Amino acid sequence: MIRPAKMIRQVLSSLFKKPATNLYPFNKFEMPDKFRGKIVFDPELCVGCKLCMKDCPAGAINIKKVGEKKFEAEFDLGKCVYCAQCTETCFKKALKFTGEFELASLDREKLKITFNAKPDDTASK
Amino acid sequence: MHKFTVPIGPQHPALKEPESFNVLLSGERIMKFSARLGYNHRGIEKACEERTYIQNVYLTERVCGICSHAHSSCFVQAVEEIAGLEIPRRANYIRTLVGELERIHSHLLWLGVAGHEVGFDTLLMYAWRDREIVMDILAKLTGNRVNYGINTIGGVRRDINTDQIKDVSKAVKKLKERTEYYVRVAKEEVTLIKRLSGVGVLLPKDVLKLGAVGPTARASGIERDTRKDDPYGAYGELDFRVITDDHNDVYGRTLVRLGELLESYKMISQILENIPEGPITVKAPRKIPAGEAVSRYEAPRGENVHYVKSNGTDKPERVKIRAPTLANIQTVAKMLEDRNLADLPIVIAAIDPCFSCTDRLTLVKDVGHGKGRKMRWEDLHSHSIQWYKARGIDFSDLNKKMEKLLK
Numbered sequence: 001m002i003r004p005a006k007m008i009r010q011v012l013s014s015l016f017k018k019p020a021t022n023l024y025p026f027n028k029f030e031m032p033d034k035f036r037g038k039i040v041f042d043p044e045l046c047v048g049c050k051l052c053m054k055d056c057p058a059g060a061i062n063i064k065k066v067g068e069k070k071f072e073a074e075f076d077l078g079k080c081v082y083c084a085q086c087t088e089t090c091f092k093k094a095l096k097f098t099g100e101f102e103l104a105s106l107d108r109e110k111l112k113i114t115f116n117a118k119p120d121d122t123a124s125k
Numbered sequence: 126m127h128k129f130t131v132p133i134g135p136q137h138p139a140l141k142e143p144e145s146f147n148v149l150l151s152g153e154r155i156m157k158f159s160a161r162l163g164y165n166h167r168g169i170e171k172a173c174e175e176r177t178y179i180q181n182v183y184l185t186e187r188v189c190g191i192c193s194h195a196h197s198s199c200f201v202q203a204v205e206e207i208a209g210l211e212i213p214r215r216a217n218y219i220r221t222l223v224g225e226l227e228r229i230h231s232h233l234l235w236l237g238v239a240g241h242e243v244g245f246d247t248l249l250m251y252a253w254r255d256r257e258i259v260m261d262i263l264a265k266l267t268g269n270r271v272n273y274g275i276n277t278i279g280g281v282r283r284d285i286n287t288d289q290i291k292d293v294s295k296a297v298k299k300l301k302e303r304t305e306y307y308v309r310v311a312k313e314e315v316t317l318i319k320r321l322s323g324v325g326v327l328l329p330k331d332v333l334k335l336g337a338v339g340p341t342a343r344a345s346g347i348e349r350d351t352r353k354d355d356p357y358g359a360y361g362e363l364d365f366r367v368i369t370d371d372h373n374d375v376y377g378r379t380l381v382r383l384g385e386l387l388e389s390y391k392m393i394s395q396i397l398e399n400i401p402e403g404p405i406t407v408k409a410p411r412k413i414p415a416g417e418a419v420s421r422y423e424a425p426r427g428e429n430v431h432y433v434k435s436n437g438t439d440k441p442e443r444v445k446i447r448a449p450t451l452a453n454i455q456t457v458a459k460m461l462e463d464r465n466l467a468d469l470p471i472v473i474a475a476i477d478p479c480f481s482c483t484d485r486l487t488l489v490k491d492v493g494h495g496k497g498r499k500m501r502w503e504d505l506h507s508h509s510i511q512w513y514k515a516r517g518i519d520f521s522d523l524n525k526k527m528e529k530l531l532k
Contacts, residue, residue, distance in 0.1 A: 006314040007247050010306075020254045034283070036268040057176065057183035083183045083274045088282065 031099045036084040038100040041073040041115040045094035052086035052095060061086060070117040077103050078111040126151050131466075135164040139470050142480040146473075153465050158458045165481045173444035178204055178278055178413055181441065185431070186272055188446060189482040191234065194220075194227045195424035196431075196446070196482075197276045202357060203420035203433040204278050204441075208413050214359075215403045216280035221359040222293075222396045223267060223275050225389045229300065230259045231425035232382045232389075235477045236307065239379060242471040243320045248310070255303045262296045265289060280406030290397050301390045308383050311376075321376035325460040325472035328373055335459060338452045339427020340385065341476050343369045344377035351423035362399070363392050375475040412439045424449055426477045448482035 022029055031037070046063065048071045053061050060079035066072050084097045105111055128151045135143040143164040149157035169188055173181050186197035198220055205212060233256040240248030260270045266289055267273035275281050285293075311317060327337065332345045342349045350367040352360040368384035370377040417434040427449030434443040453476040460472050491498055500508065513520065 004315045006310050007251070010251065011247055020257075032265045032268070034268045035264065036274065054177070055179050057180040081183060081187070081272070082269070083272070084268070085179065085183065085274075088277075089179075 031101060033099070035099045035101070036082045036097050038077065038098050038103055039075060039080065039082075039084070039086065040096050040098055041075070042094045042096070043071055043073070043115055043117040045092045046071040046073070047092055047094075049091075051089045051091075055085050055089045057081060057083060057085065066117050072117045073115045075113050075115070076111060077113065078108060128156065133469070142478075144478075144480040146469075148461075148466065148469065150466060153467070155461045155464050155466060155469070158461045158469075160454055160457065162454070162480070162483065162485050164484065166484045167481070170444050170446060173441060175440065177411070177439045178441065179411075181444070182276055182278065183272075183274065185444075185446070186274065186276075189424075189448065189479055190271055191231050191479065192227060192424040192426060192429075192482075193272045194223050194275065195422050195429050196448075198224060198358070199420050199422035199424075199429045199431040200433065200444070201276045201278055202422065203418040203431050204413060204435075205409075206418040206420065207416040207433065207435050208278070208410060210279050210407055210409060212280050212407060213404045214401045215284075216405045218359045218396050218400045219281045219283075219285060219405065220276065221363075222285075222393060222400075223263070223273055224358065225392050225396070226259055226263055226266070226293075227273075228425045229386055229389050230256055230263065231477075232386050233259065235382060235425075235474075236379070238474055238477075239375075239471065242474045243317070245317060245320075248307075248317075252307065255300065258296050258300055262293055265292060277406065277409075279409035280404075282406075284405050285400075290400075294394065294397055297390050297393050301387070304383060304386045304390070308380075308387070311379055311383055317379075318376060321374065321379060321471070322372070323374055323376075324464070324468050325375045325378075325475055326373050327456055327460050331456065331459050335455045336452050337427075337456045338449050339424070339477075340378050340381045341427065341453050341456060343367065344381045345373045346371045349428075351421045351428050355421055357420075357422065359396065363395050365392050375471055378475050412437060413441075426450060426479060427452060446482075448479060450476065450479045450483035451485075454478065454483065 048063060048065055048069075050063050053059075053063055058079045058081045060076045060081075062074040062076075064072050064074065082097075087093075087095045087097050103111070128149060131148045131150055133146040133148060134140050135145045145161040145164060147157075147159045147161070148155055169184060173184060176184060182197050182201060185200040186193045188196040233252050237249040237252035237256070240246065240252065263273060264270045266285060267275045267283060275283060327341070327345050329345045329347055331337075332342045332347045337345075337347075338349060346369050348367050348369055351357070352365070353367050365388050368381050368388060370381045370384075372380065413435040415435055415437040417432070420431045420433070422429040422431075429449060430445075430447040432443070432445040433441050436442040457473055457476060460475075461469060464472070510520070
């Protein structure tokens with residue numbers, strides 16, 4: 001059977017429903033618990049194998065040696081593609097992903113974040 | 126009647142991606158249609174040669190934003206074949222599950238776009254609202270709405286648990302209800318039937334001649350589906366039908382895609398019921414032994430082909446990608462022969478094109494000596510100005526005005 005305005009009933013009933021969209025900046029959206037967001041680095045656990053640097057598809061990680069068994073990581077969030085491959089490559093679990101996703105910035109420099117090794121330890125060596 | 130050529134693109138409000146079409150018109154009728162690729166070439170194949178296999182999984186995933194899982198699966202399948210890896214059955218099932226969820230989101234997206242191109246924006250709004258259900262499920266399963274990153278060489282990266290299985294079956298139930306509604310809309314709504322019937326006709330003999338793939342071929346009655354012809358993943362163990370239609374036009378393509386949605390729901394419930402227990406990954410070597418493989422995958426738009434050649438190092442020697450749009454773009458010229466210009470947007474949209482995925486490097490050769498020539502950016506800039514000037518288009522006055530305004 002052919003009839004015009006097949007969807008009209010649905011459209012009219014939508015008038016009395018809540019909007020399907022989320023009022024985003026005011027109404028925060030919660031991401032699922034395994035969402036791959038910003039990566040965090042724990043300098044305590046890093047052994048400096050640099051496998052994460054080798055596996056990162058975007059070249060966003062830079063691990064630097066700053067002292068005896070002390071490493072710091074420099075991340076470029078502008079390059080990161082949030083695949084979280086580094087968290088799986090790291091066998092010491094020094095890299096973890098968080099659910100944080102509101103990372104946009106107008107300044108490129110602000111996208112570069114450094115996770116420093118503990119300063120007091122480095123100073124003593 | 127006077128004939129004239131209308132360039133559409135590379136930058137045009139009707140196109141979502143940069144691509145150049147030249148349409149020779151006689152009045153409203155299209156006499157000749159030609160497409161020129163090469164405006165969005167990203168050099169992914171070359172970039173693959175400079176990255177390790179594990180990095181390439183993520184790089185090939187970014188060939189396409191919509192069928193990202195199709196490309197990464199296709200690449201991973203080829204690498205696994207070279208390395209001789211037998212991946213666990215559970216991993217195969219999870220890959221197939223994500224692949225089918227991806228097909229659902231892609232087909233619902235297409236339904237909305239098609240509605241928009243024919244001026245039926247109500248369909249766009251509702252189809253995309255329902256698409257959010259499957260996007261949320263994908264985010265829950267894989268950790269992202271697009272570019273799921275579920276594949277790795279030798280299996281999948283994330284397992285699914287019973288809670289997620291419940292979530293997926295609940296979502297699929299809801300989506301099935303909605304899709305059945307859209308099937309009723311497509312079969313009964315008179316504006317949609319009248320607008321799409323007889324538009325973009327592609328006869329079965331032309332499908333075979335031009336080598337169309339995916340829903341474009343199936344809507345002309347050609348049963349061509351890699352999932353059935355050359356089963357990969359878990360498709361060999363699933364019970365499903367290849368949806369075909371004999372309308373041969375855009376209306377047929379709509380019905381095929383809607384029918385495929387219903388088949389996908391059927392497949393997903395089979396996967397969720399029969400998913401085997403076991404590991405999700407096998408250990409893959411970093412260095413892949415020398416060899417070559419061709420892998421095929423039925424993406425939402427049609428057959429994807431990846432060719433990988435390895436040389437025993439941790440980087441491939443050659444990666445070749447054939448996205449389905451490259452096979453289908455040839456058919457558009459045939460579909461538009463002697464049609465109205467107003468049919469062009471929907472006919473192009475009906476193959477569900479993905480121009481960035483399909484883009485090739487175009488090597489421009491000098492007609493004089495038949496050799497390639499290197500040009501610097503400045504030379505190219507002045508060359509383009511001269512090229513347009515020779516055709517009576519001069520932007521220099523406009524540029525001066527613009528500069529004044531900016532000052």
